[in-house]
Amino acid sequence: MPQFLTAADPDFEPRFDAFLAARRADAPRVDAVVAGILADVAARGDAAVIELTERFDRLRLTPDTLAIPADEIDAAIAQVPPDERAALDLAAARIRAYHERQLPGGDSWTDASGATLGWRWTPVEAAGLYVPGGLASYPSSVLMNAIPARVAGVGRLVICAPTPDGQVNPLVLYAARTAGVDTIYRIGGAQAVAALAFGTRTIAKVDKITGPGNAYVAEAKRQVFGRVGIDMIAGPSEILVIADRDNDPDWIALDLMSQAEHDESAQAILITDDAGFARDVAEAVEARLQTLDRRAIAGASWRDHGAVIVVRDLAQAAALSDRIAPEHLELCVADADALAARVRHAGAIFLGPWTPEAIGDYVGGPNHVLPTSGSARFSSGLSVLDFMKRTTLARMSPGALRAIGPAAATLARSESLEAHGLSVTVRLDRLNEDT
Amino acid sequence: MPQFLTAADPDFEPRFDAFLAARRADAPRVDAVVAGILADVAARGDAAVIELTERFDRLRLTPDTLAIPADEIDAAIAQVPPDERAALDLAAARIRAYHERQLPGGDSWTDASGATLGWRWTPVEAAGLYVPGGLASYPSSVLMNAIPARVAGVGRLVICAPTPDGQVNPLVLYAARTAGVDTIYRIGGAQAVAALAFGTRTIAKVDKITGPGNAYVAEAKRQVFGRVGIDMIAGPSEILVIADRDNDPDWIALDLMSQAEHDESAQAILITDDAGFARDVAEAVEARLQTLDRRAIAGASWRDHGAVIVVRDLAQAAALSDRIAPEHLELCVADADALAARVRHAGAIFLGPWTPEAIGDYVGGPNHVLPTSGSARFSSGLSVLDFMKRTTLARMSPGALRAIGPAAATLARSESLEAHGLSVTVRLDRLNEDT
Numbered sequence: 001m002p003q004f005l006t007a008a009d010p011d012f013e014p015r016f017d018a019f020l021a022a023r024r025a026d027a028p029r030v031d032a033v034v035a036g037i038l039a040d041v042a043a044r045g046d047a048a049v050i051e052l053t054e055r056f057d058r059l060r061l062t063p064d065t066l067a068i069p070a071d072e073i074d075a076a077i078a079q080v081p082p083d084e085r086a087a088l089d090l091a092a093a094r095i096r097a098y099h100e101r102q103l104p105g106g107d108s109w110t111d112a113s114g115a116t117l118g119w120r121w122t123p124v125e126a127a128g129l130y131v132p133g134g135l136a137s138y139p140s141s142v143l144m145n146a147i148p149a150r151v152a153g154v155g156r157l158v159i160c161a162p163t164p165d166g167q168v169n170p171l172v173l174y175a176a177r178t179a180g181v182d183t184i185y186r187i188g189g190a191q192a193v194a195a196l197a198f199g200t201r202t203i204a205k206v207d208k209i210t211g212p213g214n215a216y217v218a219e220a221k222r223q224v225f226g227r228v229g230i231d232m233i234a235g236p237s238e239i240l241v242i243a244d245r246d247n248d249p250d251w252i253a254l255d256l257m258s259q260a261e262h263d264e265s266a267q268a269i270l271i272t273d274d275a276g277f278a279r280d281v282a283e284a285v286e287a288r289l290q291t292l293d294r295r296a297i298a299g300a301s302w303r304d305h306g307a308v309i310v311v312r313d314l315a316q317a318a319a320l321s322d323r324i325a326p327e328h329l330e331l332c333v334a335d336a337d338a339l340a341a342r343v344r345h346a347g348a349i350f351l352g353p354w355t356p357e358a359i360g361d362y363v364g365g366p367n368h369v370l371p372t373s374g375s376a377r378f379s380s381g382l383s384v385l386d387f388m389k390r391t392t393l394a395r396m397s398p399g400a401l402r403a404i405g406p407a408a409a410t411l412a413r414s415e416s417l418e419a420h421g422l423s424v425t426v427r428l429d430r431l432n433e434d435t
Numbered sequence: 436m437p438q439f440l441t442a443a444d445p446d447f448e449p450r451f452d453a454f455l456a457a458r459r460a461d462a463p464r465v466d467a468v469v470a471g472i473l474a475d476v477a478a479r480g481d482a483a484v485i486e487l488t489e490r491f492d493r494l495r496l497t498p499d500t501l502a503i504p505a506d507e508i509d510a511a512i513a514q515v516p517p518d519e520r521a522a523l524d525l526a527a528a529r530i531r532a533y534h535e536r537q538l539p540g541g542d543s544w545t546d547a548s549g550a551t552l553g554w555r556w557t558p559v560e561a562a563g564l565y566v567p568g569g570l571a572s573y574p575s576s577v578l579m580n581a582i583p584a585r586v587a588g589v590g591r592l593v594i595c596a597p598t599p600d601g602q603v604n605p606l607v608l609y610a611a612r613t614a615g616v617d618t619i620y621r622i623g624g625a626q627a628v629a630a631l632a633f634g635t636r637t638i639a640k641v642d643k644i645t646g647p648g649n650a651y652v653a654e655a656k657r658q659v660f661g662r663v664g665i666d667m668i669a670g671p672s673e674i675l676v677i678a679d680r681d682n683d684p685d686w687i688a689l690d691l692m693s694q695a696e697h698d699e700s701a702q703a704i705l706i707t708d709d710a711g712f713a714r715d716v717a718e719a720v721e722a723r724l725q726t727l728d729r730r731a732i733a734g735a736s737w738r739d740h741g742a743v744i745v746v747r748d749l750a751q752a753a754a755l756s757d758r759i760a761p762e763h764l765e766l767c768v769a770d771a772d773a774l775a776a777r778v779r780h781a782g783a784i785f786l787g788p789w790t791p792e793a794i795g796d797y798v799g800g801p802n803h804v805l806p807t808s809g810s811a812r813f814s815s816g817l818s819v820l821d822f823m824k825r826t827t828l829a830r831m832s833p834g835a836l837r838a839i840g841p842a843a844a845t846l847a848r849s850e851s852l853e854a855h856g857l858s859v860t861v862r863l864d865r866l867n868e869d870t
Contacts, residue, residue, distance in 0.1 A: 115800070258857075
């Protein structure tokens with residue numbers, strides 16, 4: 001059974017705090033193993049990557065077969081049924097349209113002192129996307145990582161995707177081609193992150209690594225952070241549904257289960273202002289858990305991490321939601337816009353009864369790579385900005401230097417940085433000579 | 436002597452590669468020590484912070500004196516000379532004006548399917564700024580970290596600044612007050628980062644930690660990353676000046692030394708298309724190194740990390756600059772705008788002869804917290820965006836769900852995520868019943 005909490009109960013606060021604290025349990029420490037793999041790949045390059053792939057994925061590769069050749073991709077893609085192809089094309093078009101609106105603009109202006117200031121954005125040259133193998137090999141995640149990179153204007157875009165025992169997912173390859181990925185390497189784990197970060201003879205170094213992975217991949221990303229850019233380190237996925245009584249309990253139950261079925265460590269939470277509705281949803285969940293294909297996973301997630309919270313009113317629901325800072329927030333209430341306006345911390349908000357979270361996983365348009373485990377308090381979902389960087393620009397006119405240079409010299413002196421000050425004052429002296 | 440490289444020499448490429456590789460030397464590993472400090476503060480809170488401060492800073496504090504009291508701040512600020520106060524006020528106003536232009540806008544639109552999509556930006560609730568003690572205690576850095584946070588709308592803004600032996604820097608306190616910092620804790624090192632990340636009885640947890648620090652502070656930020664947000668982990672500071680012969684060699688020498696005087700590990704590089712000018716600048720540097728107050732530091736930096744590179748033309752200079760991806764790039768050439776347009780990777784660009792980099796350190800307006808060690812290839816200087824996060828929004832109308840829901844259901848099936856598909860199809864079934 002999931003946790004049932006009622007905000008009016010006298011012990012609600014400590015129980016809610018304990019519930020929040022439990023979500024933040026740290027991942028297993030695999031630092032030393034990962035550090036060893038990174039050092040090995042940095043030192044031995046392709047040879048290390050090939051040995052580790054044979055050991056972990058039972059797959060023998062050579063430098064020539066690290067990348068999946070075009071004809072093999074063609075053959076796999078030919079197996080993709082037309083309806084899946086069409087669905088993926090629709091998803092790609094919608095994701096592209098959304099992300100194109102995120103392209104940031106530069107700026108340039110001249111202020112009263114005569115200083116011309118501004119900034120401009122440019123794409124990173126090369127990005128590597130990690131795509132997990134096995135159960136978590138999701139074509140939709142390929143689109144969500146690759147399309148923002150392409151929209152940003154990234155020059156070279158590669159994927160690392162492990163193919164244990166040589167098994168490829170044809171729809172992943174189709175998604176990669178649709179999104180404009182240049183090369184797909186069939187390698188995974190910390191060794192793939194290392195190859196992307198350090199480069200090998202066969203695999204050129206990239207500037208940015210994104211995409212989800214297991215504990216080894218996450219730790220490898222953490223360790224190469226600084227040498228290359230990374231996206232957030234993803235934790236277990238989570239959904240918070242805030243729903244009033246005017247909803248079909250089965251719809252809400254399925255929305256909760258759509259999160260729970262991802263992973264036993266996923267988390268699904270319902271907040272409602274109606275205790276009867278809370279019971280109805282819990283019952284609907286139990287009914288669905290009788291038949292769902294992934295009932296073992298979804299049931300474990302619901303039992304171990306699920307929660308149903310009954311609140312006094314929707315204002316209280318919004319306040320609790322901000323303490324959770326959910327990755328996905330579904331608002332199934334009469335005035336979803338008004339409730340959304342009260343929420344400050346959430347990765348993505350789904351408004352109204354016709355917007356199940358699964359729409360956002362595939363075809364809505366916004367990115368489904370979102371901050372987990374409360375990190376929506378300080379970070380954002382993946383976007384075009386993750387594949388770009390900003391350069392600031394400044395040009396002083398002689399008049400501007402005269403106006404603001406003396407203040408710089410004063411501050412340089414206060415920080416005991418003489419050359420800083422001199423670099424300004426020798427120029428000011430010249431200007432004074434000239435007048 | 437710094438390195439002299441000439442692009443036309445046959446061994447230029449391997450020498451330039453070696454030069455780039457040397458810049459990326461990793462910082463000393465202090466992982467285990469830092470992990471111990473973090474665990475201690477997480478477990479024992481204030482008591483651990485107080486003990487560690489006594490050990491490292493020779494300063495005895497109590498929970499009541501962790502924060503510098505207002506009257507002590509008042510007394511320190513009263514010592515700040517009027518000219519420094521005025522200079523800092525000017526700097527603050529200019530930095531604020533620049534960063535206010537960075538405030539990002541939200542967006543919302545309804546597409547052809549009837550889906551309403553968009554995003555909005557909100558500030559983080561609480562941020563903590565790390566301000567180093569001792570030599571690197573720079574009032575200007577307080578402004579550069581605190582003002583973007585305040586412009587972003589951060590609710591609670593605190594500083595941690597070690598005060599070894601109780602020594603405070605009055606201008607740091609004045610900068611903190613000018614920038615609107617709420618509380619200043621006189622603690623530093625990994626224990627300060629831990630207090631900000633985990634919270635103690637006295638020091639409330641923050642959502643985001645920014646600011647430079649020594650190897651322990653940097654490693655602590657790396658270890659708490661994910662639990663809280665952090666800015667980039669800064670390496671040694673660097674400047675690249677691209678200058679043609681129509682410059683005063685002494686000006687360029689001072690610009691190079693303004694970087695070199697920061698720190699023995701700082702790096703100053705000149706690229707020029709004129710071998711005679713290269714020699715003149717090198718001589719001017721040697722002359723300045725006879726008299727500069729910080730000649731020991733600047734000389735060591737120049738000798739161990741400095742470089743003078745003679746190129747064929749400015750196009751080659753731009754290409755080499757992109758391989759360096761400098762933190763600071765000064766363009767002292769006839770058409771600086773044209774050269775800037777050829778550069779893709781730089782933290783900040785300073786255009787023309789009247790814009791010494793030191794202007795950007797203090798009063799230019801753009802941020803001086805910039806990506807070091809080549810990380811301008813994938814990251815940006817500190818900005819208002821570092822203190823905000825984006826929430827995506829989506830609302831499907833019944834018509835939109837009808838239009839795009841079936842594709843979502845198809846993709847859910849392809850990923851074997853049954854509940855995802857059902858959460859869509861139960862709604863589609865209802866729509867079909869209704870018509």
